[in-house]
Amino acid sequence: MITTQSTTHRRLSVHNNAYGNESTQPRKQHGLLGGPKIFVRGQNPLSRIALFKQKFVGLFPRDLQGYLPEVDIKVTTICLIWYVTSSISSNLSKAILKEFTHPVALTELQFLMSALLCVGFITLVDYLQRPGLRRSGLARACSNFPEGILPSYLDGSFKNSILGRFLVPCKIVLMTTFPMGIYQFVGHISTHKATSLIPVSLVHSVKALSPIITVAYYRLFQGRQYNSMTYYTLVPLIMGVMVTCWATHGSKTPNGSSSKNVQMGPGLIFASLSMLTFVSQNIFAKGVLTVKRNRGILPSSSPTLSKGKELSPLQIDKITILFYCSCMGFLLTLPPFLSNEFSQHQSVFQDLSGKVGSLILLHGVTHFLQALLAFQLIGMLSSVNYSVANIMKRIVVILVALIWESKLNFVQLIGLSMTLGGLYGYDKWGSRSPVN
Numbered sequence: 001m002i003t004t005q006s007t008t009h010r011r012l013s014v015h016n017n018a019y020g021n022e023s024t025q026p027r028k029q030h031g032l033l034g035g036p037k038i039f040v041r042g043q044n045p046l047s048r049i050a051l052f053k054q055k056f057v058g059l060f061p062r063d064l065q066g067y068l069p070e071v072d073i074k075v076t077t078i079c080l081i082w083y084v085t086s087s088i089s090s091n092l093s094k095a096i097l098k099e100f101t102h103p104v105a106l107t108e109l110q111f112l113m114s115a116l117l118c119v120g121f122i123t124l125v126d127y128l129q130r131p132g133l134r135r136s137g138l139a140r141a142c143s144n145f146p147e148g149i150l151p152s153y154l155d156g157s158f159k160n161s162i163l164g165r166f167l168v169p170c171k172i173v174l175m176t177t178f179p180m181g182i183y184q185f186v187g188h189i190s191t192h193k194a195t196s197l198i199p200v201s202l203v204h205s206v207k208a209l210s211p212i213i214t215v216a217y218y219r220l221f222q223g224r225q226y227n228s229m230t231y232y233t234l235v236p237l238i239m240g241v242m243v244t245c246w247a248t249h250g251s252k253t254p255n256g257s258s259s260k261n262v263q264m265g266p267g268l269i270f271a272s273l274s275m276l277t278f279v280s281q282n283i284f285a286k287g288v289l290t291v292k293r294n295r296g297i298l299p300s301s302s303p304t305l306s307k308g309k310e311l312s313p314l315q316i317d318k319i320t321i322l323f324y325c326s327c328m329g330f331l332l333t334l335p336p337f338l339s340n341e342f343s344q345h346q347s348v349f350q351d352l353s354g355k356v357g358s359l360i361l362l363h364g365v366t367h368f369l370q371a372l373l374a375f376q377l378i379g380m381l382s383s384v385n386y387s388v389a390n391i392m393k394r395i396v397v398i399l400v401a402l403i404w405e406s407k408l409n410f411v412q413l414i415g416l417s418m419t420l421g422g423l424y425g426y427d428k429w430g431s432r433s434p435v436n
Contacts, residue, residue: 082373083393087400089366092198092359093192094401100349102354103192108337110188111330113364118323121372123162130156149318149375166320173316180321181328182283185212188329189336190274198267201401201412205244206271208419209393211237211426212277227430232266237422241283243415244398318375391423 128139142150154161164398169177210236218224245268315363341348352360378386398416402408 007366027254033422051210073166075377078373078377078380079389082370082377083396085366085370085373086393087397089363089370090200090204090397091401091404092197092366096356096359097196098194099353100351101196102340102351103196104189104333104337104340105348106192107218108330108333109360110364110367111184111326111333112324113361114368115323115330117364117368118319118326122154122166122319123158125150126154126158126161129154145376146378151317151320169324173320176316177321177324178328179284180281180325181332183277183284184325184329185332187274187277187281189333190270194267194270194274197263197270199401199405201398201405202245202267202269203274204394204398204401205241205415205419206268207275207278208423209237209241210275210279211423217279217283233422233425233429235422236418237426240415240418240420240422242414243418244412247409247411247415323372342429351352391427394418394423
């Protein structure tokens with residue numbers, strides 16, 4: 001993740017951040033390469049990164065060095081891993097559905113794997129809370145998750161923490177996660193159905209229209225007023241998705257055949273249904289799970305930004321929400337899954353080969369990892385920077401999908417650029433411009 005700084009605070013050295021708080025360091029700097037050597041044998045390995053930064057910036061003219069953005073290596077690395085896992089997860093679903101043409105069964109298996117991974121992960125974290133393991137590297141890594149991600153009652157006792165608390169839901173948890181489970185059920189099935197009919201890039205391009213639905217909902221049903229800039233930023237977003245749809249509709253597959261018109265219409269309908277479902281889920285979660293308090297449940301990188309942030313009055317951690325939403329989704333998907341199973345002459349599991357099973361396992365793991373990485377970034381970044389990172393993730397997923405499908409052409413690049421411009425413009429000028 002790259003953040004910029006005002007030109008009034010131009011940096012003549014890029015290695016200051018490697019030594020903690022900048023305000024506590026001496027400010028005697030004489031150019032980028034004129035200062036003392038920053039790497040000495042026995043120093044913290046982080047100084048190697050600072051030395052690399054210093055040499056890299058030295059490649060640019062001195063007049064431009066002050067305008068270079070500050071790069072946080074840790075945040076950038078996590079973002080790259082987040083983008084990779086998201087791209088793998090999205091494109092794996094398409095590869096799975098080509099050989100395992102059962103979207104409902106895939107949804108059921110995904111909910112099951114997500115729930116099992118939540119239990120396994122929380123059991124590992126609880127085990128690391130034992131006195132002899134608290135200082136291990138893995139325990140310290142788990143402790144870096146922001147507040148509100150993991151349960152606060154983990155004490156190293158599997159019986160008390162896992163069996164007695166985590167796996168025993170209270171009434172509030174069930175009442176909260178049941179509606180979200182319905183959204184998960186409809187959203188995942190419609191996403192998998194759309195993925196089985198149209199390219200992954202087109203599915204995510206349609207999902208990029210979510211800001212339009214959000215603005216329309218708050219304008220029509222909540223009476224919120226927006227200035228003209230909000231609506232201007234939505235124009236390139238709509239045009240970008242239309243151009244992408246048109247280019248994908250007329251593109252050629254690797255074997256030279258054109259896209260099937262019969263699948264394009266239903267695929268776009270299912271993709272739109274998925275987008276509407278997840279937008280509704282976000283609106284519901286914001287209205288039910290959060291109220292304004294003095295501090296946020298997920299602290300941002302700046303302490304001042306957490307003031308006035310929204311905090312869940314129910315104090316339900318994110319892993320618990322993810323686990324019970326997966327359980328609710330599994331139970332809701334079970335009736336249509338069994339109905340399809342009994343109505344067909346051949347069981348869907350007979351189509352579940354070893355290759356498909358391995359892909360489903362990898363898909364479930366990457367899907368769970370991207371959720372954990374998103375939780376980590378929420379705590380490391382401000383809300384604005386996280387929103388920009390999320391926009392970039394969607395663009396990377398669409399671009400990787402186009403390359404994966406071997407259908408990337410100039411018109412699609414134009415549509416993708418317009419979508420990127422619309423998403424970024426909405427985030428920067430539109431989403432925070434309501435007129436009271």
